[in-house]
Amino acid sequence: MVKVLMVAEKPALARSLAGILSDGKASQRTTHGASLPLLEYSGTFRGQAAHFKFTSVRGHMMEVQFPSKYNNWDKVNPFDLFAAPIELQEAESSKGVGYALRSEAKGCDYLVLWLDCDPEGENICFEVIDAVSSVLNQRGGQQIFRAKFSAITPTDIKRALQTLEEPDKNVSLSVDARRELDLRMGVAFTRYQSKFFQGKYGDLDSQVLSFGPCQTPTLGLCVQRHDTIQTFQPEPYWTLDVQIAVRHSAVKLNWSRVRLFDRTVATLFEQQIKMAKSAMVEFVQSKEKVKSRPCALNTVEMLRMCSSGLGIGPQQAMVVAERLYIQGYISYPRTETTMYPRNFDVKSVLKELQGSSQWHTEVQNLLQGELMSPKGGKDKGDHPPITPMRLAKEVDLSGDMWRVYELVTRHFIATFSPDCRYLVTTAHLDICGEKFTLSGQQLVSPGFTAVLTWMSPETNTVVPKMQKGEEYIIKNVTLTAKQTSPPGYLTESDLISLMEQHGIGTDASIPKHINTICERNYVTVQAGRTLVPTNLGVVMIHGYLHIDHDLCSPTMRAAVEEQFRLIAQGKRKFAYFEKSIRLMDELFEVNFTPLAKSGKNLSRCGKCNRYLKYISAKPQRLYCQTCDETYSLPHNGKIVLYKELRCPLDGFELVMCSTGSNGKSYPLCPYCYNSPPFENMAKGSGCNACINSLCPHSAINLGVSPCVNCETGILVLDPVSKPKWRLACNSCNAILSLIQDAHDIRVTKELCECGASCIAVDFHKDKSPLNKGETKYNGCIFCDDLLSSMVTFKLGATTHPMHRRGRGRKKGGRGRGRSRAQRQPKDKMARLDQYFV
Numbered sequence: 001m002v003k004v005l006m007v008a009e010k011p012a013l014a015r016s017l018a019g020i021l022s023d024g025k026a027s028q029r030t031t032h033g034a035s036l037p038l039l040e041y042s043g044t045f046r047g048q049a050a051h052f053k054f055t056s057v058r059g060h061m062m063e064v065q066f067p068s069k070y071n072n073w074d075k076v077n078p079f080d081l082f083a084a085p086i087e088l089q090e091a092e093s094s095k096g097v098g099y100a101l102r103s104e105a106k107g108c109d110y111l112v113l114w115l116d117c118d119p120e121g122e123n124i125c126f127e128v129i130d131a132v133s134s135v136l137n138q139r140g141g142q143q144i145f146r147a148k149f150s151a152i153t154p155t156d157i158k159r160a161l162q163t164l165e166e167p168d169k170n171v172s173l174s175v176d177a178r179r180e181l182d183l184r185m186g187v188a189f190t191r192y193q194s195k196f197f198q199g200k201y202g203d204l205d206s207q208v209l210s211f212g213p214c215q216t217p218t219l220g221l222c223v224q225r226h227d228t229i230q231t232f233q234p235e236p237y238w239t240l241d242v243q244i245a246v247r248h249s250a251v252k253l254n255w256s257r258v259r260l261f262d263r264t265v266a267t268l269f270e271q272q273i274k275m276a277k278s279a280m281v282e283f284v285q286s287k288e289k290v291k292s293r294p295c296a297l298n299t300v301e302m303l304r305m306c307s308s309g310l311g312i313g314p315q316q317a318m319v320v321a322e323r324l325y326i327q328g329y330i331s332y333p334r335t336e337t338t339m340y341p342r343n344f345d346v347k348s349v350l351k352e353l354q355g356s357s358q359w360h361t362e363v364q365n366l367l368q369g370e371l372m373s374p375k376g377g378k379d380k381g382d383h384p385p386i387t388p389m390r391l392a393k394e395v396d397l398s399g400d401m402w403r404v405y406e407l408v409t410r411h412f413i414a415t416f417s418p419d420c421r422y423l424v425t426t427a428h429l430d431i432c433g434e435k436f437t438l439s440g441q442q443l444v445s446p447g448f449t450a451v452l453t454w455m456s457p458e459t460n461t462v463v464p465k466m467q468k469g470e471e472y473i474i475k476n477v478t479l480t481a482k483q484t485s486p487p488g489y490l491t492e493s494d495l496i497s498l499m500e501q502h503g504i505g506t507d508a509s510i511p512k513h514i515n516t517i518c519e520r521n522y523v524t525v526q527a528g529r530t531l532v533p534t535n536l537g538v539v540m541i542h543g544y545l546h547i548d549h550d551l552c553s554p555t556m557r558a559a560v561e562e563q564f565r566l567i568a569q570g571k572r573k574f575a576y577f578e579k580s581i582r583l584m585d586e587l588f589e590v591n592f593t594p595l596a597k598s599g600k601n602l603s604r605c606g607k608c609n610r611y612l613k614y615i616s617a618k619p620q621r622l623y624c625q626t627c628d629e630t631y632s633l634p635h636n637g638k639i640v641l642y643k644e645l646r647c648p649l650d651g652f653e654l655v656m657c658s659t660g661s662n663g664k665s666y667p668l669c670p671y672c673y674n675s676p677p678f679e680n681m682a683k684g685s686g687c688n689a690c691i692n693s694l695c696p697h698s699a700i701n702l703g704v705s706p707c708v709n710c711e712t713g714i715l716v717l718d719p720v721s722k723p724k725w726r727l728a729c730n731s732c733n734a735i736l737s738l739i740q741d742a743h744d745i746r747v748t749k750e751l752c753e754c755g756a757s758c759i760a761v762d763f764h765k766d767k768s769p770l771n772k773g774e775t776k777y778n779g780c781i782f783c784d785d786l787l788s789s790m791v792t793f794k795l796g797a798t799t800h801p802m803h804r805r806g807r808g809r810k811k812g813g814r815g816r817g818r819s820r821a822q823r824q825p826k827d828k829m830a831r832l833d834q835y836f837v
Contacts, residue, residue, distance in 0.1 A: 001042075001048075001049045001050060001051055002045060002048050002049070002050045002051075002109040002110060003050070003051050003053070003107055003108040003109050003110075003137075004045050004050050004051070004052050004053070004108065004109065004110045004111075004112060005053050005055070005101075005104060005105050005108040005110070005111050005112070005132070006018075006052060006053065006054040006055070006112045006113075006114055007054075007055060007056060007057060007101065007111070007112070007113055007114060007115070007128050008054070008055075008056040008057075008114040008115065009056060009057060009059065009114070009115045009116050009121060009124060010056055010057075010058065010059075010326065011036060011037050011056045011058070012326045013056060013114070013152075013326050014036075014037055014039065014054050014055055014056035014114075015028075015037055015039065016152050016326060016327070016328060017054065017114055017152070017157055018039035018041065018052075018054035019039075020152070020153075020154050020157045020158070021041070021043070021052070021054075021157060021158070021161065022039070022041035022043070022052070025041055026039040026040060026041040026054065027039065027040050027041070028040075031055055031100040031103065031104060032099075032100060032103050033096040033099045033100045033103065034094075034095070034096035034097045034099070034100040036055050036056055036057075036058075036097065036100055037055060037056065038053060038054070038055045038104060039053075039054040039055070040052065040053050040054070041054075045110065053104055053108070055100070055101070055104060057094060057097050057101070057115075057124060057127075057128065058093055058094050058097060059091070059093065059094065059124070060091050060094065060120075060123075060124055060127065061090065061091060061094045061097050061098055061124065061127040061128070061131065062088040062089065062090060062091060062094075062127050063088070063089055063090075063091045063092075064086055064087075064088060064176075064179045064180055064183050065086065065087060065088075065089045065183070066081065066084050066085075066086060066087075066183075066187070067084070067085060067087055070084050073191055073194075076191075078187075078188040078189070078191045078192040079188070081184055081187055081188040081191075082184055082188060086180060086183065086184075098131045101128060101131050101132050102131060102132055102135050105131075105132035105135050105136055106135045107137065108136055108137065109136065109137045109139055109143065110136075110143050110144075110145065111128070111129070111132060111133075111136060111143065111144045111145070112145045112146075112147055112161075112164065113125045113128060113129075113144070113145065113146050113147065113167060114147045114149075114160075115128075116332070116334070117148050117149065117150065117332065117382075117383060118334050118382070118383075118508060119171050119172075119174060119175050119506075120175060120508065122146075122167060122168050122171040122172050122175070123171075123172045123175035123176065125146060125167040125172065126167060126169070126172045129144060129167065142166070144166075144167065145164035145165070145166070146164065146165045146166060146167045146168075147160040147161060147164055147165075148160055148163070148165055149332075150331050150332045150335075150383045150384050151325075151328075151330075151331040151332065151387075151389045152325065152326065152327075152328040152389070153328060153389050153390070181213065182212065182213055182214075185211070185212075185213050186210065186211055186212045186213070189211035190208060190209065190210045190211050193209045193211065193540075194208055194209045194210075208520065209520075209536075209540065210516070210520055211551075212513070212516070214504055214505045214509065214513045215513045215516045215517055215520075216540075216541075216544065216551065216552050217502070217504050217552050217553060217554040218495070218499060218504055218505075218513045218514065218517055219517045219522050219523065219533070219537055219540070219541060219552070220541050220544070220552035220553070220554065221490065221495060221498050221499070221502075221554060222489075222490055222495065222517070222522075222523050222531050222532075222533050222537065223533050223537060223538050223541040223542070224541075225487065225489060225490045226489065226532070226533045226538060227538075228486065228487060229486040229487065229488075229489065232485075232486035234483040234484050234485065234486075235261065235483065235484045236261070236263075236481060236482070236483050237259045237260060237261045237481075237482055237483070237484065238259065238260050238261075238263055238266035238479055238480065238481055238482070239255065239258070239259045239260075239479075239480050239482060240255045240257075240266065240269055240270060240273065240477070240478075240479055240480075241255075241476075241477070241478040241479075241480055242255070242273060242279070242431065242436060242474060242476070242477050242478075243474070243475045243476040243477075244278075244279050244429075244472040244473065244474055244475060245472060245473045245475050246464045246466075246472055247464060249464075250475055250476070251438060251464065253279070253429060253436035253437065253438055254436060254437045254438065254439065255434070255435075255436055256434070256435035256436060256437065257269075257434075259482075263481075266479055267479065269434060270477060270479040272432050272434070273431050273432060273434060273474070273477050274477045275432070276431050276432045276474060277473065277474060278431075278471040278472060278473050278474060279429045279430065279431045279436065279471065279472050279474060280429060280430050280431075280469065280470070280471045281427055281428070281429055281466045281467065281468055281469060281470045281471075281472075282428045282429060282430050282468065283427075283428050283468050284425065284426070284427045284428070284463075284466050284467070284468065285425070285426050285427075285428070286423055286424070286425045286426075287423070287424050287426075288421060288422070288423050288424075288444060289421070289422055289423075289424055290419045290420070290421055291419060291420040291421075291422070291447075291449070291455070291457060292375060292419050293372070293374075293375055293414055293415055293416075293417055293418070293419055293420075293447065293448040294375065294411060294414055294415055294448070294452075295338040295339075295374070295375050295376075295377040295415065296337070296338045296339060296340050296374060296377050296384075296385030296386075296387075296412075296415050297338070297385050297386045297387070297408060297411045297412065297415075298335050298336055298337060298338050298385055298386065298507065299318075299333060299334050299335055299336065299386070299507035299508070299510075300336070300496055300497075300500050300507055300510065301338075302317065302321065302333065302386055302404075302407070302408065303317055303318070303492075303493075303496050303510065303511060304492075304493040304496050304497065305407060305411070305493075306404060306407065307491065307492035307493045307496070307529050308491065308492075308493040308529070309407065309454060310400075310403050310404070310407060311529060312400055312403070312404070313492060313511075313514075313515070313525065313529070314492055314496060314510060314511035314514050314515070315511040315512065315514065315515040316400065317400075317404060317511070318333070318508075318511045320400045320401055320404045321333035321386075321404060321408075323401060324397075324401060324404060324405055324408075328389055328390055329388065329389060329390060329392050329397075329405055330386060330387065330388055330389055330405065330408050331383070331384060331385075331386055331387050331389055332383045332384075332386075333386055334383065334507055334508045335380070335382050335383035335384065335385060335386065335507065336378075336380040336382055336507050337377070337378065337379050337380045337382055337383060337384060337385055338377030338378050338385055339374075339376065339377035339378055339379045339385070340374050340377075340384065340385060340415075341384055344384070346371070346416060347367065347371075349387065349388065349389075349412070350363050350366055350367055350371075350413075350416075351367065352388075352390060352391050353388060353391055353409060353413070354367065355391050356391060356393060358394075358406065359409065359410065359413055359451055362413055362417065362450055362451045363413060366413070366416055366417065370417070370418055371416055372416055372417060372418055372419075374415045374416060375415065386408055387408070387412050388405070388408055388409045388412055392405055410451045410452055411452065413448075413451045414448035414449075414451050414452045415448075417447055417448035417450070417451060418445065418447040418448065419447045419448065420443075420445065420446055420447035420448060420449045420455075420456065420457065421443075421444040421445040421447060422441050422442060422443050422444055422457050423441065423442045423443075423444050424439065424440075424441050425439065425440050425441075425442070425463045426438070426439045426463070427439075427463055427466045429472075431474070438463055438466075439461070439463065440461040440462045440463035441457055441458060441461060442462065443456070443457070488530065489526075489530040489531060489532050490530065490531050491528060491529050491530050491531070492514065492525070492529045492531060493529070495514060495531060496510060496514075498554075499513070499554075502554035502555060503554075504554055514531075517537070518531075521534055521536055521537075522534060522536060522537030522540065523537055546628065599613035599614050599615040599616065599623065600613060600614055601613060601614075602614035602622065602639070602641055602655065603622070603641050603652070603653035603654070603655055603670070604646075604652070604653045605624045605626065605627060605652065606646070606647065606650040606651030606652035606653075606671060607624070607627050607629075607651075608624065608626040608627055609651075610624065610625070610626045612624050612631070612653075612670065613625065614639060616639075620633045620634075620635070620639060621633050622655075622670050631670040631671065631673065631674050632673070632674055632684075633655075633657070633668075633670070633673070634657050634668075634684070634686075636659060637657040637658055637659045637663075638657070638658045638659075638660075639655050639656070639657055640655065640656050640658070641653065641654075641655055641656070642654040642655055642656040642667045642720075645667075645697075647669035647671065647672060647695070648692065648694050648695050649669070649672065649677050649692060649695070650669065650671045650672065650677075652669050652670050652671045652672075654667045654668065654669055654687065654697070655667065655668060655670065656668075656720060657686065658720075663733075663735075664718060664726070664728030664729075664733070664735055665718050665719075665720050665721065665728075666686040666687060666688040666716070666718065666728065666730070667686060667687045667688075667697050667719065668685075668686035668687055669687065672685070672687075672690065673685065673686065677690075677692070678690075678691055678692075685730075686730070687699075688702065688703075688714075688716040688728070688730040689714075689730045689731075697719065699714050699716050699730060701747065702716045702717040702719065702747055703715065703716050703717075703747070703757065704716070704717065704727055704747060704756055704757050704759065704781070705754075705755065705756035705757065705782070707729040707731060707732060707734050708734065708736075708793070709729060709732055709734035710729060710731050710732035710734065712731050712732075713729040713730050713731025713732055713734070714729065714730050714731070715727040715728070715729055715734070715736060716728060716729075716730050717745065717746075717747055717759075722742075722744075722745075723740065723741050723742070724737065724740055725737075725738040725739055725740070725742055725745050726738055727781075734793075734794065735793075735794040736781070736791055736792070736793055736794070737791065737792040737793075737794065738759075738781065738790065738791060739761055739763070739787070739790045740790075741764055741767050742761050742762060742763055742764070743762040743763065743764050743775070744761075744762040745759055745760070745761050745762070746759065746760050747759055747760075748760050748778060750778065752780035752782070752783050753783070754780065754782055754783055756780050756781070756782055756783075758778055758779055758780050759778070759779070759780075759781060759787070760776070760777075760778050761776070761777045761778075761779075761787070762775055762776055763775045763776075763777065769786065
């Protein structure tokens with residue numbers, strides 16, 4: 001008889017699953033060390049007699065942390081956390097769980113993992129594997145299995161045991177990447193700003209000023225709406241309210257112009273209408289409209305409906321939904337899919353539900369012939385939509401559990417119900433040439449709104465019977481002055497929609513991020529579940545915007561989340577993503593170093609004409625205190641001002657980057673270096689890669705030929721190399737030493753047969769190799785016998801392309817100035833992808 005250890009994510013789930021698989025015959029005891037339930041029973045496993053041991057964990061067994069020496073906030077520089085090692089430590093809530101699992105795994109032949117079927121659950125699978133794999137009996141073949149299920153029903157659970165799979169390492173790695181990134185960014189930023197501000201102010205009303213790659217953009221959305229409200233300038237406008245008498249009743253008409261912002265014009269229309277005695281009916285139009293039934297329910301829509309319809313916050317709604325799932329009342333509540341599986345047996349679920357008086361009539365109508373095909377949704381490849389799994393009555397559940405269950409059930413029934421149909425009748429009237437309307441709605445067929453009553457269209461307005469050409473006496477004409485009003489604060493439902501739209505968080509983590517900004521006292525939940533930022537929350541976001549917009553930009557997190565998805569799909573090696581963490585030190589230092597008090601004046605800004613400060617600390621950069629903008633510079637090399645010359649495109653003073661006497665030098669424009677002005681000019685390019693023909697320092701004017709070493713760069717004249725003149729490749733480290741001690745060298749427009757540009761040399765009189773004291777000479781450094789004898793190559797091949805491939809260069813014409821750098825991707829996702837990889 002083989003022994004099988006089964007592990008679920010929560011103790012309650014372990015009891016439910018063991019009860020189903022053992023048909024209620026499992027015996028229960030408690031594990032040693034962690035007080036976890038252990039249920040045992042006998043059965044068969046993959047055709048063999050087996051003894052099963054079913055236990056659980058309590059969520060994540062391990063947590064990502066820094067070593068203990070980095071825990072002292074006073075002694076550790078937050079900047080150092082980006083390069084600090086990380087380690088896995090036993091989670092405080094899971095003390096003793098690993099020991100308990102190893103104790104029960106001893107002597108077992110197989111491990112079956114029943115963790116939640118989401119990325120976090122997949123990650124916990126490998127935590128369990130790491131804990132117990134060394135003590136399992138060594139057998140040939142596969143010993144570790146993964147159970148995939150979406151509902152706690154006998155059918156689903158027993159099917160999952162018969163269709164076991166392997167755990168997915170790629171999905172687990174994506175979670176590891178997210179946890180490490182969130183730890184490094186969150187802890188470093190949180191420590192820095194908490195120490196800085198709490199040491200200066202005593203009324204912040206928050207123990208920790210936390211930062212998070214998801215929570216901060218979430219707060220940013222709330223503050224963005226707050227700023228819109230605060231900066232809103234109301235604008236006066238006027239509406240014309242006209243009432244007519246219809247069968248002894250006063251009926252208000254709707255003006256086709258709706259409103260006017262010019263009071264004089266509005267007054268003229270008022271006087272014109274007052275002069276008229278009646279309104280004439282031009283025509284009456286009736287049209288049937290359809291309100292479509294909803295798609296199948298996913299997590300985000302459930303959270304929105306719970307907040308807006310039931311007044312239950314996202315965090316509480318998720319807790320309640322998980323309880324309903326564990327007790328077997330609904331399917332798995334974390335899913336992005338809104339399309340039912342093709343083999344979904346809807347009739348069996350409806351037959352189960354018709355036992356309730358709450359929706360008995362609607363369900364019976366569906367089973368008797370009104371059953372509709374569900375509206376097309378999206379299959380995200382995860383779990384099926386959220387559906388009821390067994391019947392519950394109000395006496396079985398209490399409080400929020402019943403309300404959420406009822407919402408899920410009614411929504412499920414509505415997805416298979418007919419569309420709602422209603423008749424819209426509109427009477428069009430004329431008063432002295434001005435057009436007015438009178439509209440009303442009448443329900444034709446309630447359809448799905450019979451079960452989702454709050455989604456029923458307004459049908460309390462009825463248009464009196466009117467005929468074309470009839471006239472009705474005008475009873476009252478009023479010109480009403482009003483003002484435009486700002487939008488309201490975001491509700492939880494609005495915020496959830498925006499987070500989904502911008503890709504902030506996942507369906508499972510969205511409630512946590514909203515709850516976090518509430519707990520940190522960044523926002524407060526007010527009437528109508530509106531989220532109003534506190535003064536602390538507003539100041540935090542305004543501070544981030546002042547430093548760097550990307551710190552709270554929703555689009556940045558969406559791009560990072562896309563990288564996590566690619567890791568989960570196996571399209572990115574984990575090592576690629578780790579590079580992004582090391583690259584964040586530049587963002588961190590720029591944001592938190594007081595740049596206004598650092599560095600020295602170097603060159604002038606092309607926007608404000610004030611001095612840019614040169615920050616020599618790595619990564620070196622220029623900072624404009626007036627414009628509050630930072631410009632990156634090459635990581636290696638000495639930066640000096642270049643003759644106070646300015647870029648002809650943007651007016652920034654040029655700086656010279658030099659890598660030493662044995663290296664190369666080239667000028668660059670700080671603005672063009674960070675924001676390339678041309679599509680085929682790569683970011684981080686100097687003037688030696690610029691294709692602006694009007695700039696005397698560009699590759700167009702100083703380039704000589706393609707590089708003889710890398711074949712992708714261009715050999716460009718180093719303008720400050722006198723008297724040791726040289727050409728340097730703008731792509732690799734190849735350098736060609738030219739004529740020494742020449743008085744002047746310049747690149748001409750003349751082309752040699754080999755495709756290279758000729759150079760004009762002005763020799764010193766006492767060192768000229770020319771006859772009769774001549775000093776000026778033109779020629780090609782590759783083909784001219786005199787000049788080629790004076791050229792020395794460093795790094796790379798010493799043979800010109802002409803001599804390696806025969807006459808001429810390969811197809812494409814003259815290489816000078818035609819930058820072959822990779823084109824800058826247009827969209828932000830592509831830029832981030834290039835940045836990471």
